[in-house]
Amino acid sequence: MKLIVPKLIAVCLVFVLLSSCDVTQEIEDFRTEESQDTETPVSEDPIDNLNIPTGFSFNTQQEVRVVINDVQDNVKYDIYAYSDEKQFVRVETFENEEGETVTDSVFKNGILDKLIFNGVTKGGRIDKTITIPSHFSKLYLRRKDYLRYSSDIVDINNGQVNFFSSGSTGKSALKNNAADLFYSVNGNGELFQIDVSTGASALLSYMPAGSNSCAIDQEEKVLYAVGRSWPYILMKYSIENNSWENIANLGVRGYRMDFNSDDELLYMSDRNQVHLIDPNSGVVTETRTINGIFIPWFGDIAFDSEGVLYMSSISGVHRLDLNQNNEYDSTELSNETIPFWLTGMAFDSSGKLWLAEDKFFSSNIMTMNLQTGDWQYEYGSSANNSSSLNYSIDDLAILKPVADNQAPDTDGDGVTDTDDAYPDDPEKAFDVFAPSENGWGTFAFEDLWPHTGDYDFNDVALRYRFKTILNSDNDVVQIDFTYNVKATGAGFTNGFGLEIESLSPAQIESVTGLDLKQAYINLNANGTESEQNNAVFVIFDDARSMLGNEVTVSINLAQPINLNSLGSVPFNPFVIVNKERDREIHLPFKSRTTLGTDIGGIKDADGNYVTETGLPWGINVAYDFKVPNERVTIIEAYNFFGIWAASGGLANVDWYRNNPGNINNDKVAQD
Structure with a gap:
């Protein structure tokens, strides 16, 4: 207000x-x-005159039941909300192989920013209900068995996904030659794994910087990559832990790279030079010249099992032999039909040579006979075998079969450390996020209920994220609610609470992170609000004092419960108006808590938190929603809100996203 x-x-x-x-x-x-x-209406289609379907709840989320059946037990799955849209990341300036300074826009698919759930199969099965934004129609499922990944994009049909995997035995497969695994990097900063035996691939990670070169230390199971732009940072990736660290700024660039297991140095090549680099410090210990290659651009370098160095480039594939002057003399091995834009090169455990060809957001992988120079496509659109590599491969490295060592399980919960989000805590193992691991939702309220407000939805507005923590049996042990109050356009001292209707106060062990200053909220010893039938948590009682602060409230359960019995995120959020504890404002059609009373009538005859014309006092947007400016109605700020509401949520389902044409940016708060 x-x-x-x-x-x-x-x-x-x-x-x-x-x-x-x-x-x-x-x-x-x-x-x-x-x-x-007022002399003129707020807009040509005033919000009070919207024709809203009866019962429309203004929900921007959907529940999806995910049922996974797998032939193996204890296989980890990561589940992401999927969109094939490319997200703009940054503008990057770098020097290309021809020595030209290039300024390029960098895009990424954004899949890994939308993690919703991870867990392992029990009895070969996962059956969980997740909550995701309504505008998603697909999920990205990533399967991990030991060090082997696979992925599938699956459609959501009628609120359900059913998936079956015939699997691959990760540890046993890694004992034979068919288990070789490619790792590829690109200038967009994406790291992929590709199964050498099938061509199936999975997105593993976003890199600290885009890269055109990578190499694998087989013994340590780490991948090295070098940033493609100044200062050419040397990055190190743990294959077992799926994590990155930065080593040093090299100050020199390279489009080709491999790791020499004999001297344990990185060999990085640019044009007609090879730099020898200490991978621990990033120090260039030596630089060698390459002789005899006409156009030494692009391509890659790779050592075979005998330690002989090979190089690919625009000029083809060459063997490099070190002469008495400590320079490399080149011998061409490929024939004249070899593809022009070679970008990756690696030898598998059987000695076969593999090459990669980048065709701008689409790639091919091929094999070549070193004796005859003959080659053929194996994977990608040019292979004509239904395989697809719809991303750039700017360099290629290979992980060969490794010893079947027992992966550690430090906390003894039955989940290996590499699959365990909490490897040192036996009570925790996995996470479920809403809206996603890196995404935010927004609660936005008007506070004049049961009277109508000005529909700018900024009296109390907070961005939020839920993290539900599971144990090794995929049962809930803790709920973390992280929030940041982003608007308090009211004169009242308003509070905010959360009710989990599926839980009783006795099922809560403890609560931390509440912020109560106004001395009108009474709590039980475990942190739940007293005199409530269900578990109610008053998160804060003075919104203005919390403005701009990011806070996490942790709710610890007395006993684990099944995720599907917990109820749907965001549960039952509500505003407490001006320190009047019984005056609660909820989302449309949600029930008040035990302590709330129906002061009803006026504009909410039914006490269901929608007006007679169907308008709400509160909305839950599954996005980092930009709240309208003071006294700017939501239909003035968001061009398609009215269409979405009038359609009952069927049209313009992404009306709130920061897409061209959706938002009038001069009418919303800029966070």
């Missing part, structure tokens, strides 16, 4: 002085008077 207009201030003063005025009636009279003073 905005108490900044003199007429409304006068109303409040009368209330204070006479103590006999019905303030809610005065507020309603004020709104009527203000409406009469």
